Amino acid sequence: MEERVIEREFGELALNMGPQHPSTHGVFRMELHLRGETVVRVIPHIGYLHRGVEKLSETLDYDMLPPIYERDDYLSPTANSFAFVLAVEKLAGIEVPKRASYLRVMVAELQRVASHLVWLGTFGLDLGGALGGGSTLFLYCFRERERILDLMEALTGTRFHTNMNQVGGVRYDVYSGFDQDISQTVSYLKERIGEYKVMLENNPVFLERTKGVGVVSKELAKEVGASGPVLRGSGVVYDIRKNKPYSDYSDFEFRIPVGNDGDAYDRYRVRIEEMFESLSIINQAAGGLPEGPIHSRKPVKSPLLLKPPKGEAYAQVESPRGELGIFIVSDGSSKPYRVKVRSPSFSNIALIPYILPGHLVADAVAILGSLDPVFGDVDR
């Protein structure tokens, strides 16, 4: 077997972090060039989780695809299918009933909270390790997330990959007693997340480890096309839900939390505040759920042949990680001619070579964690 030697400067230690490593959040390889413990250069290698979703799309009918896209970003499945169905609806000119829009928003926001909880827990693991305080935070976060998954199960029959979104509407309507369940869950989550907020923001070790670490300037964030909490952490007020509202997001009142310094702590702050905003959106959506049908076509159990006219469409949503866009080209048949996914994690981890050098190995882990990449989303 041919041995590939990593080129490095004299006095540098080339360390392959990943693809099997506890803190690379999936399969990701960082080629770290170290001087002592300081990172001087980093070359990220991606592609270990490439599943060819975009190519696969060309062989399946439109109605078969939302479940496939839910497997893309495996921490917030609904956001993916959300973007996909929005693009198809734009392409085919389908109007979605308001009730369906509200339900979509509700599920998407619930999953945003679930995704941010997973992020908070794994960030704890990155900072504290699996055999210490980090795992305590991790397990607490997963305990809260479980409440959301239970609610999802009651609503859709599935805990995680809900298959809620379909082209033209949603698959499941709320059940009787749902109002009570959701308000209970929301108030429970508000209380608990508030506790973790107090706990972390008064923890000297947490502050030491995140403040001033991995600073992303406004310019750099815009230049690499970062989005979501990473961009907002750097102080740019940009949220698709406000700037280019889709699916009746303009009906809801919510703030866009932004940071100042663009360090890991600001990204943490943005995410934790976002959870509170999401919970408020969920309350508004559940409270003001309009009457009416949940589907513009007949709810489908088996694929109907949907044939959008020739053309192309791009739809974007604010996924927990940032701007998730899906571009579809149709040739008039029942299958897309081409699908391209603009995934937020991919753009966000492009920051790594710029912000890692100068930090210690321990910070490399913290910074990668603070960007919240999901490698299913990066490699697709």
Add this chain to the structure above:
Amino acid sequence: MISAETVAHGIMLLGAILGVVTYLTWVERKFAGRLQSRVGPYLVGRPHGWLQPIADALKLFIKEDITPSKSDGFLFNLAPVWVVIASLIGFAFLPLTASWVLVNIDLGLLYFSATGSLIVIGIFMAGWASNNKYALLSALRSAAQVVAYEIPLLLSLLVPAVLASSLNFLDIARAQEGYWFILFPVVGQVSFLTFLLAALAEGNRIPFDLSEAESELVAGFSVEYSGMKFAYFYLAEYVHLLAISLLVSILFFGGPLGPFFPGGVWIAIKTIMVFLGVLWIRWSFLRVRIDQLMMLNWKVLTPLTLANLLLAGLWVSLKM
């Protein structure tokens, strides 16, 4: 000359320590489980998984023993043994009741700290001999860390010795007849807290477990070890922790002193309480970074312990 009785006692002590340590892993897992709203080990040996430590040991025992082909075989195999022995020696000098100690010498405290600091040599050996970059980084970290933290550790250990005017553990324990040293105004508390911090750092415990750091360095120095050799590192860690807990209970909490029960029982109770305290810290804190660790040592702990020792010395000399 070592008498046959001492040898017999030593063997009994060794067995007792190993037995206790085995079950301390179970205590830790149960404790951590409760802390994290889990139940911990449950199924292996009902009730409450009391056979779990045996099962763990058995699993590690029958695992394949691997020596990486590019490692330095001799050092690689020596390191775990070294670490275990270095951590066990200390127990010879620690009293287990009001009057019983395996080796009763006047310099007990000094010997204890000297043998305790041998552990890092084994850790460095393991990190170097593994021929693995993660292990190497971890070895460098732990060498820097332990060498640095020996200073505040010893300086804070000296405070009880100064207050008791002795380095003999039995004398130090006896000197706390009136009040425990932890209750000694300012000097006692500062010395206890700095000792605890330094001991956590020296024993590679969270928040200072930088050489293990599994989220950064995978498993640090023990990354290439498997089976029984890995278990030795694990064992050494717990033995060391137990020794530190025992030491704290003797130096600061009056060791065998206490009403109703005999001295041995009080020592055991206090040791377990300190041990649980350390576990509590472990399962609630995040890890600091190497530069912050060094900063804490050189800029805070070392000056603080020096000043504290000076205070204790002043107090004792004024009293005399």
